[in-house]
Amino acid sequence: METNMKRNKHPVASLMRRSLLVSAVFAAVSAHAAVSGCGTSCTDYLRPNVEAVPLTQARIDASAGSLAKDFTTYLAASKKAMDADKATLRSERQGLSSVPKSRASDKSSPDTMPLSESSSYYAGSKALGIAKEIISFQTPAGGWAKNMPRTGALRLKGQSFSTYTVNPATTAYEDWLWVGTLDNSATWTELRYLAKVQGAQSSDRAAIQASIVKGVNYLLNAQYPSGGWPQVYPLAGKYHDAVTINDDAMLSAIKLLREIGLNSNKDFSFLDASLRSKAAAAADKGVNWLLTNQVSINGKLTVWGQQHDALTQKPTPARTWEMAALTAQESAKIMSFLMALPSPDARTRAAVYGAADFFKATQINNKKWSSGKFIDASGTNSWARFYDLAFYTPTDATVSKRARALFGDKPELHGSNEYGLVFTSLAAFPAESLGYAWYGSTAQSVLTRFSDWSAKNARP
Template sequence: MNLKIYTFALGLMAVNFSSQVKDTLAEKMMIYQLPNGGWGKQLEDKSTVNYNLPLDKNLLKKIKSTGDDHATIDNNATSREINGLIKAYSATKNPEYLKSAEKGIGYLLLMQYDNGGFPQYYPNKGLYRKQVTYNDNAMINALTVLYNTAEGKNNFDVVDSTLKEKSKAAVQKGIECILKTQVLQKGIFSIWADQYNEITLQPDKARAFEPISLATGESVGVIRFLMLQPVTPEIEKSIKSAIQWFRHNKIEGYSYNVSKQNGKAVRVLAKDKNSVIWARFYDIHTNRPLFGDRDGSVKYNYNEVSEERRNGYNWFGDFAEKLIAKEYPKWLENNKITE
């Protein structure tokens, strides 16, 4: 065979092989994708989406019967799948993965409110699902996907140019919402609440044990997202104010340890002179650590929380430790900003 023809044939075989390469996880993600482009964290029968399960006839039937009302950005749903599909496309160049990811990005753009916020679910508006939701990093996960799309970062450079432009506008709206929802305390910016009324953008409660409060873990995620953005006077003030709040409201001399006893989690707040932690929630007016219970009551003493909730929820953590010690100083240095 002529050398040129042989080389061309090998190249053709390589292209054909590449087009046939499949990623098992990505294939499953496409099967679970809902008609509106999003993904659920649960199926119609309320079972949790689990990509480790084999796709037998019974499971496929459950997936097919799950409707758009289950589409959500809670518990990493939708952002997890979009990121996974983009990664799979980068490795395999299978166009179906990119197509599915782009449909997911379209869903995120569709669910964003005009005020820039994101509900926990869309189109499901039941209970607290329609609230603008920072809880479990829902809104920040969605905005990070759109940021990567707009900027072509982390393999998202392959996304359709129209989606990139729409994502750029969505990110700007999201930043405006973030700045509007930073809680003011006597004229001074603090951090962010878990969720907000979707119309008034005022802090709101969600589940019975998630009262209106300042949310530390989610606020760390918000700050990290703002640090990715070009620095404006508003963003600089927002970040600096939030960092100051974290510094003033740390809990020194305590650690929060989680262990297993008889297969159940046991969470213990203990004295530890070398440890610094923050409460999960703080009173929105007084900055006192607070704790919600199943009956909707609010406690200010951790030991007064029912045993089920005390051990069934993470009430403390070293949420802002790395942010304050490493990430914030690096952000200041990289942007030539003085404290």
């Protein structure tokens, strides 16, 4: 006892040192626990996912080819628009004792802008209040953020345009999130709602119409020279720069601009002929992008990726669990849209038939995805959300060998230091851990329509 006391004249300090040593060792062990590839729970692990590459001037110079000048102009315009967005918010916040808290996020926000109400609703005070709120949150560039529930409460001076706490004084990616996007039905829903309100109201129409004009120009400015649309504009970097088919972002822009261009949606009939002409041209350019960039595997047209690189136009990853792959749900909606085009030419018919062939080859019969598992459901067919770009053999005897379904997960859940991980089944992680529908039945009704469509439109 005496000897121990002599060795430890300061027992508290000694315990603190020991505690720090243990913490350091634990930290070191933790740092080494993350491995390349998959570390734990690796059943059916295939490969690491990689991070998408943003659009940069260096990439444009190296690979944009004949569109290099146009992409350079686009990139400069995007930066100018973002600078203006930030400058507006900085100016508003000057002299404020505190910055107003950002609005709470709600993924069901599109429901607060209903598009199928009676004309009396859009002529009412509630609809007008929501329209005024929408206008107040419109960015200087002309777009809107996502997940913004509309209650009729106007944006406060200096308040963020998005549901994130943004800081326009820095250039860090994390300080400026989702300020102008097509993700989660944003921007195009606001435009459609405003158009209905302006058509029904007897007051404030000029302000609403001006906001719509600004928003339509936002869509025109956001379109890439190649014809696609990024997820976020002004460009935010990372996977947000990719041409985004996910959540029907690009398709929704095309549909709206096409309606405006054809003057088939009378809610927008107040727009002048020049803007309608530009909208029509942008929609046609978008349709051409879809027809040009439908993925072909072993000489056979399939469907589309969830995201495509802005320059290479090839499918690209997005979030850590979203790999470069074919996507079924959004592709089914593209196929449906193409079938609705009048007098389809040979390219359009080839695209539709190619997608139909893919969906017929990969359908899982009499199964429905529910609460993270398949259940028997007579008459219901399902498709995986993602399919491997390297595998498509439609003549194989079994569905699983015709195309390989892919699934993604966050690396930290598997002791990995990769960007993300790709699996060939859900055996390694809870199917609903990401709140993701890994299978869906969207293509079923589209194939039913295809049966009638193909009787009138021959395979080219």
